[in-house]
Amino acid sequence: MAQAEAQAQSVAPGTGEAAHAHGQQHPIGVYLWVWFWLFVLSACSYMVDYAELQGYLRWGLILAFMILKAGLIVAVFMHMVWERLALAYAILLPPVAVLVFVAIMAIESNYTEVTRATLFSGGG
Amino acid sequence: MAETTLHSMKAGEPPRPDGLQGIVADWSSDQRAFKSASWGKAMMWIFLLSDTFIFGCFLLAYMTARMSTTVPWPNASEVFALHMFGADIPLILIAIMTFVLISSSGTMALAVNMAYRKNRRATVILILFTALMGATFVGMQAFEWTKLITEGVRPWGNPWGAAQFGSAFFMITGFHGTHVTIGVIFLLIVARKVWRGDYDRGERGFFTSRRGDYEHVEIMGLYWHFVDLVWVFIFAFFYLW
Numbered sequence: 192m193a194q195a196e197a198q199a200q201s202v203a204p205g206t207g208e209a210a211h212a213h214g215q216q217h218p219i220g221v222y223l224w225v226w227f228w229l230f231v232l233s234a235c236s237y238m239v240d241y242a243e244l245q246g247y248l249r250w251g252l253i254l255a256f257m258i259l260k261a262g263l264i265v266a267v268f269m270h271m272v273w274e275r276l277a278l279a280y281a282i283l284l285p286p287v288a289v290l291v292f293v294a295i296m297a298i299e300s301n302y303t304e305v306t307r308a309t310l311f312s313g314g315g
Numbered sequence: 316m317a318e319t320t321l322h323s324m325k326a327g328e329p330p331r332p333d334g335l336q337g338i339v340a341d342w343s344s345d346q347r348a349f350k351s352a353s354w355g356k357a358m359m360w361i362f363l364l365s366d367t368f369i370f371g372c373f374l375l376a377y378m379t380a381r382m383s384t385t386v387p388w389p390n391a392s393e394v395f396a397l398h399m400f401g402a403d404i405p406l407i408l409i410a411i412m413t414f415v416l417i418s419s420s421g422t423m424a425l426a427v428n429m430a431y432r433k434n435r436r437a438t439v440i441l442i443l444f445t446a447l448m449g450a451t452f453v454g455m456q457a458f459e460w461t462k463l464i465t466e467g468v469r470p471w472g473n474p475w476g477a478a479q480f481g482s483a484f485f486m487i488t489g490f491h492g493t494h495v496t497i498g499v500i501f502l503l504i505v506a507r508k509v510w511r512g513d514y515d516r517g518e519r520g521f522f523t524s525r526r527g528d529y530e531h532v533e534i535m536g537l538y539w540h541f542v543d544l545v546w547v548f549i550f551a552f553f554y555l556w
Contacts, residue, residue: 253556261548264544307385
């Protein structure tokens, strides 16, 4: 990371502190590549539906493409790989709590569904 | 200028430690924890984190409704199909919306890059393209809403299955569309400021009265990429699942 920062500094010659010696300046090629991959990954996730894949293969692919796309956007477009870890951890760790919430509600929903199926045979 | 962008990582200082040691050092430094981010950027990130929880809870509520209902969930692939070229193409409008939003994220990333190069003309053009695609996205969403409402989708019911489909759909896409709309408005404001050279002169902003600089374009970009990020999750969970 220190290397990337040093590189970013050398890309911006003649800029003082006021002009962000640590401003996020990176080669345009990086953005174009990420853009290209976002297109490819979006096309892939659309193809999952178009090809009518079902079951775990479908869900697995949807999640994989989704995580890759989200990772690319956060890491490069939002510059998170070039920020210090103190910021990255402060922002990226708290959403883990949402995943815990998901697990809790998944268990709860299963229970609700079983209860409905048992008690309201006509559907609830 | 120093007032808005206090970078304590100056050129002459010894480098700060990296990795886990760096986290401990930054957080225990008894000053600002975010050494590489100005307060504006840090605050935008914290706002986006809170927004993550909001959208997270929406998607969570949708998951709970969908998992716990005993009525079949409408097939999104068919519901969002469009009749084009003599055939029903599944999810085609949503796919186009996805590509439009990703393209706008790409132009925004380039705009941020051009802003740090002080290329005002390129920055303004790229931001305007971003705003145009954002507006296109909202327009297509309005078309989609109109189509579904005409077909009888309501927050309390729809012709194809579980009643919660409509409420989840209007709530989630409505909130996202609102975010895009607000983003377009602020993109236009930032474009105007870049065009006038406000960030070259460090003019004070109307909202915080602090001196602006080209980092504002990056902070605006953070918001815009976040809107795209949320759409990635909505696309996966609501439309594809």
